[in-house]
Amino acid sequence: MDENKFEEMIEEVIEDVYEDVYDDMEAVEERLDELSETVEELLTRKQYAALRDLLMPLEAADIAAMFNDLDERVPVLFRLLPKELAAEVFVELESDQQELLIHGFSNAELKEVLDELYLDDTVDIVEEMPANVVRRILTQSDPEIRKSINEILKYPEDSTGSIMTTEFVDLKENMTVEDALKRIRRTGPDKETINISFVMDDQRHLIGVLGIRTLLLAEDDDIIGDIMERNFIAVQTLDDQETTAQALSKYDFLALPVVDTENRLVGIVTIDDAIDVLEEETTEDFEKMAAMLPSDKPYLKTSVWETWKARTPWLLMLMLSATFTGIILTHFESALAACGILTAFIPMLSGTGGNSGTQASTAIIRALSLDEVRFSDLLQVIWKEFRVSICCGICLAVANFVKMMVVDCWLMNNPAVTPLVALVVCATLVGTVVCAKLVGCSLPILAEKIGFDPAVMASPFITTIVDALSLLIYFRFATLLLGI
Amino acid sequence: MDENKFEEMIEEVIEDVYEDVYDDMEAVEERLDELSETVEELLTRKQYAALRDLLMPLEAADIAAMFNDLDERVPVLFRLLPKELAAEVFVELESDQQELLIHGFSNAELKEVLDELYLDDTVDIVEEMPANVVRRILTQSDPEIRKSINEILKYPEDSTGSIMTTEFVDLKENMTVEDALKRIRRTGPDKETINISFVMDDQRHLIGVLGIRTLLLAEDDDIIGDIMERNFIAVQTLDDQETTAQALSKYDFLALPVVDTENRLVGIVTIDDAIDVLEEETTEDFEKMAAMLPSDKPYLKTSVWETWKARTPWLLMLMLSATFTGIILTHFESALAACGILTAFIPMLSGTGGNSGTQASTAIIRALSLDEVRFSDLLQVIWKEFRVSICCGICLAVANFVKMMVVDCWLMNNPAVTPLVALVVCATLVGTVVCAKLVGCSLPILAEKIGFDPAVMASPFITTIVDALSLLIYFRFATLLLGI
Numbered sequence: 001m002d003e004n005k006f007e008e009m010i011e012e013v014i015e016d017v018y019e020d021v022y023d024d025m026e027a028v029e030e031r032l033d034e035l036s037e038t039v040e041e042l043l044t045r046k047q048y049a050a051l052r053d054l055l056m057p058l059e060a061a062d063i064a065a066m067f068n069d070l071d072e073r074v075p076v077l078f079r080l081l082p083k084e085l086a087a088e089v090f091v092e093l094e095s096d097q098q099e100l101l102i103h104g105f106s107n108a109e110l111k112e113v114l115d116e117l118y119l120d121d122t123v124d125i126v127e128e129m130p131a132n133v134v135r136r137i138l139t140q141s142d143p144e145i146r147k148s149i150n151e152i153l154k155y156p157e158d159s160t161g162s163i164m165t166t167e168f169v170d171l172k173e174n175m176t177v178e179d180a181l182k183r184i185r186r187t188g189p190d191k192e193t194i195n196i197s198f199v200m201d202d203q204r205h206l207i208g209v210l211g212i213r214t215l216l217l218a219e220d221d222d223i224i225g226d227i228m229e230r231n232f233i234a235v236q237t238l239d240d241q242e243t244t245a246q247a248l249s250k251y252d253f254l255a256l257p258v259v260d261t262e263n264r265l266v267g268i269v270t271i272d273d274a275i276d277v278l279e280e281e282t283t284e285d286f287e288k289m290a291a292m293l294p295s296d297k298p299y300l301k302t303s304v305w306e307t308w309k310a311r312t313p314w315l316l317m318l319m320l321s322a323t324f325t326g327i328i329l330t331h332f333e334s335a336l337a338a339c340g341i342l343t344a345f346i347p348m349l350s351g352t353g354g355n356s357g358t359q360a361s362t363a364i365i366r367a368l369s370l371d372e373v374r375f376s377d378l379l380q381v382i383w384k385e386f387r388v389s390i391c392c393g394i395c396l397a398v399a400n401f402v403k404m405m406v407v408d409c410w411l412m413n414n415p416a417v418t419p420l421v422a423l424v425v426c427a428t429l430v431g432t433v434v435c436a437k438l439v440g441c442s443l444p445i446l447a448e449k450i451g452f453d454p455a456v457m458a459s460p461f462i463t464t465i466v467d468a469l470s471l472l473i474y475f476r477f478a479t480l481l482l483g484i
Numbered sequence: 485m486d487e488n489k490f491e492e493m494i495e496e497v498i499e500d501v502y503e504d505v506y507d508d509m510e511a512v513e514e515r516l517d518e519l520s521e522t523v524e525e526l527l528t529r530k531q532y533a534a535l536r537d538l539l540m541p542l543e544a545a546d547i548a549a550m551f552n553d554l555d556e557r558v559p560v561l562f563r564l565l566p567k568e569l570a571a572e573v574f575v576e577l578e579s580d581q582q583e584l585l586i587h588g589f590s591n592a593e594l595k596e597v598l599d600e601l602y603l604d605d606t607v608d609i610v611e612e613m614p615a616n617v618v619r620r621i622l623t624q625s626d627p628e629i630r631k632s633i634n635e636i637l638k639y640p641e642d643s644t645g646s647i648m649t650t651e652f653v654d655l656k657e658n659m660t661v662e663d664a665l666k667r668i669r670r671t672g673p674d675k676e677t678i679n680i681s682f683v684m685d686d687q688r689h690l691i692g693v694l695g696i697r698t699l700l701l702a703e704d705d706d707i708i709g710d711i712m713e714r715n716f717i718a719v720q721t722l723d724d725q726e727t728t729a730q731a732l733s734k735y736d737f738l739a740l741p742v743v744d745t746e747n748r749l750v751g752i753v754t755i756d757d758a759i760d761v762l763e764e765e766t767t768e769d770f771e772k773m774a775a776m777l778p779s780d781k782p783y784l785k786t787s788v789w790e791t792w793k794a795r796t797p798w799l800l801m802l803m804l805s806a807t808f809t810g811i812i813l814t815h816f817e818s819a820l821a822a823c824g825i826l827t828a829f830i831p832m833l834s835g836t837g838g839n840s841g842t843q844a845s846t847a848i849i850r851a852l853s854l855d856e857v858r859f860s861d862l863l864q865v866i867w868k869e870f871r872v873s874i875c876c877g878i879c880l881a882v883a884n885f886v887k888m889m890v891v892d893c894w895l896m897n898n899p900a901v902t903p904l905v906a907l908v909v910c911a912t913l914v915g916t917v918v919c920a921k922l923v924g925c926s927l928p929i930l931a932e933k934i935g936f937d938p939a940v941m942a943s944p945f946i947t948t949i950v951d952a953l954s955l956l957i958y959f960r961f962a963t964l965l966l967g968i
Contacts, residue, residue, distance in 0.1 A: 023720075026723060029855070057715040059717065059735050061735055061736075184700060188700065194696070194700065212679070213678050216665070216668060216672065217669055231502050231541040234506070236507075239508070243510055247509050249756075249759050251545055254679075254738065263507075278763075282766050287846065290845075290847070298851065299850075299856050300861060300864065300865075300868075307872045308872050311840075311843050312876050312880070315876060315880060315917075316879070316880060316883055318836065319832060319883070319884060322832035323891065325831040326829060327828075329828040333824050333827070333828075336824065337821070340817050340821060343813055343817075343820060343827055346813075346827075347806055347830070347955070351802060351809075351834075351948065352802065352803045355775050355798070355799055355944045355947075356795075358774045358944070359775060359776050359799070362770050363774070363776070364783070366767055370782070374513070380784065381784075384784075384788060384791070388788050388795065391789075395796050396799060396800060403807070460838075460839045463835065463839075467835060
């Protein structure tokens, strides 16, 4: 492409970049990919002014996503961004990219970025960095900020303290609304949110909260103590971060105050951080339910070695526990030898058992984590699953009987498949489904009651138990009905 | 308990109810249960004033949870609440409770509740109610509101239009900050959020957005057009609600504007509704991955019949597809007869294969839904899973070899378990794990590419495929190494 045409094209792209990228959410990814190519092209041609114009209107999260694929060219691009946007992009980058950038920063540059960051984001970054980078970050931070970072770093990893920020708007009870608004105007730019203000007494005890809406709708000379909400929900620094995130979601709050054991206000947790926590916890649930140890890195960023470490322990344990099914099968070897066709239905039976159990356990685990089901509902759950499993079991048994008679007996003309064999298989099917559903629904509830994570009790574990049970039922019916 | 003592006790409970219930998030559930009993006791004694004092300081979500267990006594309690709180509680109730209450309301009472509701909540309620209740709600609503409800009801079920609200703060470009604040003060009480205002031209085209922070930090005579953000993200009424919810979460917004095809602003979606959507979609993913059809009711509210309907189709399909494994087993009947011990390891092999496949598919499905992995990463994913599976497979094979030699051969003294048999089982193990991981990681990505939901490709489906593959590998190695 000749130079002039390219210039023209770029001008056009820059003009439309905003609408082009964002007017249809469903296609954003695709357009960002196209844009990414333009960015690389411009980088090669060293057209930095055009690059800046192209990136500026984009959202920080999208610029960061673009940067994550550009590796060693990121520092050049990063320096093109105005400092506020640069800081926003920095927060959204993967931690290996952040580290790379920090290594390339001069001390002055690092300080500039750190000054723009909100405290909780700084803490997140510090938590991911190796010791030497952490030292540099702490050295370049304001003494005030450094103290706060160190405070927050002291809280245990999954505690509410570790995700809170100490940058909130604090008011006094005896202020007027006018005073309060003045204070918000003065200190607001450095606060994580101004949507909610927190009212403290002289000993920093939290005594009330106040939404910006109430404040704006009040008269200028109203007293804060009269209009603030004295019934508020607060969480403690050592509360589990998941509990706090769920409280924010359950009560539809934008921020929750965090107090220490003496009820002194030490920070706030905002809704955006709560969403991240909920997302992480959901991922962990998925991982546990699929018999993996939870990891906190995105899939493609996890090394083969880390993935292996997360997956092998459970596989190993489940493999060894399958020894029991092996023993059962060895025990009934003579029965199988006498009626070889029985072997052909073992995979179908254990598969159906496993799937039935997984359905029940998944439904219950999800209901537990959404707080729809609790220990006191155990009997009600079992009674419900019993009825469902009877219906499912009979339905499957009938279908299977028809299938065995039509396909195996008639179409494939297998003389070993007699109606009596079909009856054994179908009776086992009903028994297996009932067992699987009952085990599947009760184990997670019992696990939660004794303080285990119900997600760990999920499909693979239950499948192993159900496998053994279904074989026992199978051979019981076989000896009973076939007389072997 | 004598009357006086009870009165005293109640007074104490009421005094402490707030701190008692909420000071420790982890124990909230338990304390609410205790409180629930007190509420029932007071109801029986008809102490309505005390009941009111007891309920008033609680959060609407918790009062609603309490009401969900009280059935026919709810209307009495509901009438005790001040009308604003009553409306908040009403929104949080299960739909069967809402219906019950509406049936008991006089027209005046219904109108009073409806007047307090935000529009999007009214729409949610209308969507769940039977036709005769909907008619009553529409009759009792203001004509303006009725029109809006009808508008929103027209959007398809999972569209952004169906979750938006039309109650937002709208400003004009030429207003001053003072005008804008006045407008917010005047119209704010009826708006879903005042945190973000939306600037429209005379044809109601969205031309800018403005956060309350910017507004408060600006000078009184600044012009809105100068301080508003002209680069904003908007979604369209027909966009998938999940896409919109993910955009809110990704960009950390509190609200997103919704425009029609002519870019006219028709509503907004707020973060609290987005969280609900994300939670629903996650539940759906869990359900699909456990081979259930998605349901939109809480577990205990779903009837046995509905649960049965959601679970049977996939169970049936998976059971019938297990026919293939049956055919493979029948085909190798003579091999099994010649070396009966081989049967004993089939459940272990298919279990391990299933678990390995589930690990890979779950990791990929989650990564796809978090947008960490895309179709273009397919080769990278396959290469990674290949290396992980080789490591996992070898590790499991070694452990299994040792176990077979020590437990089966030495401890249980089973003469059929020879080193050669152990070798066949271990070689199959490696082959199965590699196959399972490769199938598990690639099927969900391919499914998404051709427009299927990757979650449906999850564990049960992959397990069935892997079952058949592992048997084929097993008999291949058996004929090769054991010469049968």
